[in-house]
Amino acid sequence: MVIMTWILMIFLFTYTIGFSVALWKDHNKIGSLAVSSLVVITFVSAFFGILK
Numbered sequence: 001m002v003i004m005t006w007i008l009m010i011f012l013f014t015y016t017i018g019f020s021v022a023l024w025k026d027h028n029k030i031g032s033l034a035v036s037s038l039v040v041i042t043f044v045s046a047f048f049g050i051l052k
Contacts, residue, residue, distance in 0.1 A: 005050065013043055 016039040023032035 009046060013039060
């Protein structure tokens with residue numbers, strides 16, 4: 001089950017970072033920074049809350 005959780009988290013991380021890059025290319029820098037910060041916060045909190 002832990003492996004499945006890691007795979008899902010990595011998939012969501014890469015998808016969201018890709019969305020952030022697309023926002024950056026469309027010159028929506030504030031939105032890109034907001035999405036990037038949210039994904040990092042979510043990833044860190046999930047790591048300490050679920051996977052630890």
